[in-house]
Amino acid sequence: MPDDAHFMPLSMVRPGQTVELVRIEGGHKLRKRLADLGLNLGVSIRVMQGDSGGPMILAVKGDTRLALGRGITHKIIVAAPQQK
Amino acid sequence: MVTICLAGNPNAGKSTIFNALTGARQHVGNWPGKTVEKKEGRLWLDGQEIAIVDLPGAYSLSAFSAEETITRDFLLEAQPDAVVAVVDAANLERNLYLVLQLLEMRVPLIIALNMSDVAENRHIHIDRERLAEWLGGLPVIAVIGSREIGLDALKEAMVQVTRRRVITAPVYADLGPAVEREIAALHGLIEADAGLKDYPARWLAIKLLEDEGDLGARISPPLAAAAAADARRRIADETGEDADTLIADARYRFLGRVVGQVVTRAGAGGPTFSDRLDRVLAHRRWGVLVFLALMWIIFQFTANVSAPLLDWVDGIIAGPVTRWAAALLDAVGLGGSWVESLVVDGIIAGVGGVLVFVPVLFSLYVALAVLEDSGYMARAALVMDRFMQRLGLHGKSFLPMLVGFGCNVPGIYATRTLENPDDRKITAFLTTFMSCGARLPVYVIFGSAFFGAASGGLVFGLYALGVGVAVLTSLLLTRVVFRSKTAAPFVIELPPYRLPNPKTVGLYVWSNTSRFIHNAGTVILAASVVIWLLLAVPVGTGQFAGVAPGDSLFGATSRIIAPVLSPAGFGQWEAASSLMAGFVAKEVVISSMSQIYTGAAEEDEPEQPSTLGEDLAGIVTGLGEAVVLTGQEIVNIVPRTLNIIPGLNVPEANFLGRADDASSDTALESALRQAFTPLAAVAFNVFILLYVPCMATVAAMRQEFGARWMLAQVAYTLVVAWLAAVLVYQGGLLLGLG
Structure with missing residues (x-):
């Protein structure tokens, strides 16, 4: 597990980067809904599209593609891969 | 079974x-x-x-x-x-x-x-x-x-x-010590409870730990539900995570192991074909352009391309079907009786008036099925979401509203593509304010009667007003009526693109169209008969089914309603009864107005007696023409699209070399100038725009959302139409425009 310094909201991740889901800052309902769609703790997320403003397109679990509104991407906390 | x-x-x-x-x-x-x-x-x-x-x-x-x-x-x-x-x-x-x-x-x-x-x-x-x-x-x-x-x-x-009926050996993901311990405890509790014997015990235990509200409230006695609340607290205290997170996590970990052993992938999963397509179609600027272009094409299909077939169906119903029915009734000695009036003016005109929409719906459903089955619909929702969010709506709400400009009826059915039931209701509510093709002739008649060359301004203003009222209604509904739902976050799966499957498209079109036809045969049939009865029953003297509209129960009702409309400047019974007829369909407003205002119905072309053979031949050649004209309309999408660009005037194709039959209703126009002031005419058109679009939309609302929503819609549109018309008229008077 990377330390806290590497945590950031998903909304800050740039297209092409791969990150790991650490925490969802939302209620029971949001967490459950996202998990049902494949966004569970520890899942590896690749950001396909989404710079500035609009929704983001993510690749999870290989071939699943999800689009998320900006609002939610602020609530999903991810860890950047460790840099040497 | x-x-x-x-x-x-x-x-x-x-x-x-x-x-x-x-x-x-x-x-x-x-x-x-x-x-x-x-x-x-x-x-x-x-x-x-x-x-x-x-x-x-x-x-x-x-x-x-x-x-x-x-x-x-x-x-x-x-x-x-x-x-x-x-x-x-x-x-x-x-x-x-x-x-x-x-x-x-x-x-x-x-x-x-x-x-x-x-x-x-x-x-x-x-x-x-x-x-x-x-x-x-x-x-x-x-x-x-x-x-x-x-x-x-x-x-x-x-x-x-x-x-x-064999159920295989149980397979469970191990949900971790803390959760499994609580599941075991709840399991015992559930199995001991006779009232819960129909529930699979482990499944129910997990559901309760996941805090599934409605299940907890449903089981009685709520013993297990209460125990689950304690269990959830213990799990959270012990692990620092909520039970639902732990459960989802453990399931995916289990599945990760399964997939790891079952799936082999050759090569790294680079960007797929869909990913590449999405760089354009899901792009926040290009995607919007593509979406608008597609919507324009669909709009053309529902509004213009289906028109020749619509005219063909209309021609069959108004011509041969009506003639055959009359001939049949003549043959059994009922010609000229009230039965003929009921069948021809009531049932055939009423149900037929709705059945003519079948080609419109057909083309809409083909378009919708292709968009949905190809996987594009999810992208449409994605690119439009930012705009619709401002109105408190979902990205997919845009499509039904756009379709509504062609015809409100398919617009209401198109809300089926929305998942959230509240979004569907709101969107259907808004769709009826989109000014449909059937309302346009009314604006045109009034425009040319009162404003001559400036009538385009009236038409454009009315379309814009409809959109404005829809925006206000949306804000009202999402901020006041459905306040709890607005927080719905935008999460959507983007399925890979694929070629639409002909069978899926065909069955979708068939099942939806046949449902509409079934509806026309039931609800609309009943309503047509009721309206015919109102027009047939004389008030005071007169003969059943032989009275002038003004002396019928319908006319009498119009006289009662008329004073309510006088603050809007058109408090005459003639105006009221035109609006009442418009409740059935906006197509009949003009015809009933010419009946009421100019005293006589504009006679249809003199009836030529025709044989069954001639009729059938006419239907077949009519279909041939309709098919040719459909092709023409498809071709004409190109010039119509190019002509949006100011200054460009690409001529449209005209396969059959016919001139547009722009019949000038001069008698009606001068009668209207007598009956309305220009300001009252504008107010009247505002009312036409905003009130109940037609019986078919009312029926669609009932079919989709039930009687309560249908009534709410009728009441709301009437109130809004009245308020807007009064505002326009009184405001105009204050500004000295009367």
Whole structure:
């Protein structure tokens, strides 16, 4: 597990980067809904599209593609891969 | 009867398999009390007829969406003889998440591993035997629904499972010590409770730990629910995580192991074809442009391309069908009687007036089915979401509203593409303010009667007013009536693009169109008869079915209503009765106005007696012409599109070399100038724009959302129309425009 310094909201991740889901800052309902769609703790997320403003397109679990509104991407906390 | 249901994620290809199994032997309705579609079909299997139920697409068996609640409750209550879990082979891990929950429910399960061709194309290989082993020996059948491959093996498995009703050995993901300990405790509690014996104990225990509100409230005595609340607290204290997070996490960890051993991938998963397409179609600028272009084309199809066929149907109903009915009644000695009036003026005119929309709906449904089945619909929602969010709506709400400009009726049906029932209701509410094609002739008549060359301004202003009222209504509904729903976050799966399956498209079009026709034969038939009766019953002297509109019960009612309209400047009974006729359909406003204002109906061309043979020949040549004209309209999409650019004037194709029959209704126009002041005319048109569009939309509202919403819609549009018309008239008077 990377330390806290590497945590950031998903909304800050740039297209092409791969990150790991650490925490969802939302209620029971949001967490459950996202998990049902494949966004569970520890899942590896690749950001396909989404710079500035609009929704983001993510690749999870290989071939699943999800689009998320900006609002939610602020609530999903991810860890950047460790840099040497 | 043996019942087998299909369950699976949205986009897993459930419908394709359902269609392949049942063909045209299916029935589409609504789940009781829900706006979610229920599809049921029949299949001969093993010497008996079995029922196949296509459950709504669900990612999980939670109660967070109507679809998931329906799926869960159906599995609990209907106790199907077998459940076919349709699993997208190219998206295995996420799809198995639902399967894992189905296993917990202990239903007799078959796995249909769908779209294995797509998976193979992406070099994803799935070891089916290994997968079956992991899933406790379940039958795992490879199918390609779109090409009807593997169906025999699937049917064979269905026979085996329903005959034996064997449920395979339990397969559970280990949910971790803290959760498993609480499950064991709840398990005992649930099994000891006679009232809960119908629930699969482990499944219920997990659901309670996941804090599924409605299930907890439903079980009685609420002993287990209370115990679960304590258990959740203990789990959170011990692990620092909520139970639902731990459960989801453990399930995916289990599935990660399964997929790791079952799936082999050749080569790294680079960007797929869909990913590349999405760089344009889901782009926040290009995507919007593509979407608007597609919407324009669909709008052209519903508004113009279907028009020749619409005229053809209209011609058949108004011509041969009416003549045959009259001749038939003549033959039995009822010619000229009230029965003829009922059949011809009431039923044929009323039901026929609605049936003419069939070509419009047909073309709309083809377009919708193609957009949906190709996977594009999710992208449309994505690119429009930012704009619609400002109105408190979902991205997909844009489409029904746009379609509404052509015709409100398909617009209301197009709300079916929205998942959230509240979004659907709001969008349907807004759709009726989109000024449809049938309202346009009214604006045009008034425009040319009062404003001459400036009439374009009136027309444009009315269209804009409709949009403005829709925006205000949306803000009112989302901020006040449905305040609780606005927080719905935007999360959507983007399925891979694929070529639309002709069978899926065909069955979608057929089931939706036939439902509309069925509706015309019932609700609208009844309403037509009622309106005919009102027009036929004389007030005071006069003969039944032989009175002038002014002396009928209809006219008398108009006189009662008229004073209510006088603040809007058109308080004469003639105006009121035109509006009452417009309640049936806006198409009849002009014809009833010319009847009422100019004293006589504009006579149709003198009836030439024609033989049955001539009529039939006329219908056939008419169809030929309609097909040619349809082609012409498709071609004309190009010039119409180019002509949007100011300064450009590309001529439109005219295959049959006919001139537009721009009949000038001068007699009516001068009568209107007598009856209305220019300001009152504007107010009248505002009312026409905003009040109940037609009986067909009212029927559509009832069919989709029930009588309560239908009445709310009627009341709301009447109030808004009245307020706006009064505001325009009184405001105009204050400004000295009267």
